[in-house]
Amino acid sequence: MRIAIVNDLAIAIEALRRVVGSDPRHSVVWVARDGEEALARAQQDRPDLILMDLLMPVMDGVEATRRIMAEAPCPILVVTGSVGHRAGMVFEAMGHGALDAVNLPVLTAPPEQAGAELLRKIAVLDKLRGGSPGRSGLAATAGFRPGTPLIAIGSSTGGPKTLVEVLKPLPPTLPAALVVIQHIDQQFAGGLVDWLDQLVPLPVRVAAEGDRPVAGTVLVAASNDHLVLRSNGTLGYTPDPREQPYRPSVDVFFQSLVSHWRPPGQAVLLTGMGRDGAEGLLALR
Missing domain, CATH: 3.40.50.180 (Methylesterase CheB, C-terminal domain)
Known part of the structure; x- marks a missing residue:
């Protein structure tokens, strides 16, 4: 999958890069450090999946999700420091079309261990889109692939x-x-x-x-x-x-x-x- 990362913290970006890079089927196509930049990048180069943080300057992840799903729709997975403590924002982002949420992996363990849950969720979303390269069917219809029951x-x-x-x-x-x-x-x-x-x-x-x-x-x-x-x-x-x-x-x-x-x-x-x-x-x- 062609995966984009939206996060304002360098350490979080590095953790996500390592997890995504640990699976040869995935690659990071671009990185944005706030929601406004993410919207502009998604309009120029729509990825198969966006890993979206919630707390960011300029435009937070909730508003970025809303804008992206309205203007450049593609699958979005919320990846944030503590999903449990930010349940309100998570459900709000999902209300705008984010497909799921997962805690941010840490750098203190091997990528395949630290990011096991993230990789599992990416695999599920990849399966839903058919696992094909290029633009996903999910992206084509703002949250679900053609033929979704x-x-x-x-x-x-x-x-x-x-x-x-x-x-x-x-x-x-x-x-x-x-x-x-x-x-x-x-x-x-x-x-x-x-x-x-x-x-x-x-x-x-x-x-x-x-x-x-x-x-x-x-x-x-x-x-x-x-x-x-x-x-x-x-x-x-x-x-x-x-x-x-x-x-x-x-x-x-x-x-x-x-x-x-x-x-x-x-x-x-x-x-x-x-x-x-x-x-x-x-x-x-």
């Missing part, structure tokens, strides 16, 4: 507990994107996402305006408006149809998939109340 789940009464049962067995390296439409009021949606995120191995996030479905991540509708997939592959919210009593509506989301998503994929409708999702499920079939 989508699992769309509609859920209503009794759904939260059942969602845990459905999502918990799935591996964190699942090569499919997941979007969940749960009938729940907006004021409780954030709490549901946090609760699911603690109980299932896959990262669970609120589906934000402009997000794209990303392999190995669960996006949950979190508004009293309807979540839809737009023609450019991004997710967004709409109040229409206003007469739809179920909000967010499973049918509205499923119908948007009929118009704008290309197979492969699976649609799942859990039992609940009313018929919301039935027509959309038939249309997808």
Whole structure:
């Protein structure tokens, strides 16, 4: 893979260079020392993967991720000093399209040992893109390669507990994107996402305006408006149809998939109340 490094610390850059260089299948194509420089470099030479730090001058990693995914999309892996202590920034960066996060390797051990977890995550992302040289399929569609499966789940009464049962067995390296439409009021949606995120191995996030479905991540509708997939592959919210009593509506989301998503994929409708999702499920079939 052609890998770029974004970090303002010389010692961190050296550690990442050593880890990447320890695998002959990978090479460092460029280095940027802040998010603004990274955006400019990505626009000129789009790599297969960016190793993105979070705390940097000029433009931090969260904003850099947002800008890169909007203007020069390519796969981004957050690599920072302490993922656990920066969970808020990590989830924010992932909300903008970063695929995963890992702790920064140290220089006190051999590269293949110090960077074992980083190399493992790079290998997973390389597998998802097909392991081919040059520009990746992931980069071509801002976070997922062409053909990435989508699992769309509609859920209503009794759904939260059942969602845990459905999502918990799935591996964190699942090569499919997941979007969940749960009938729940907006004021409780954030709490549901946090609760699911603690109980299932896959990262669970609120589906934000402009997000794209990303392999190995669960996006949950979190508004009293309807979540839809737009023609450019991004997710967004709409109040229409206003007469739809179920909000967010499973049918509205499923119908948007009929118009704008290309197979492969699976649609799942859990039992609940009313018929919301039935027509959309038939249309997808």
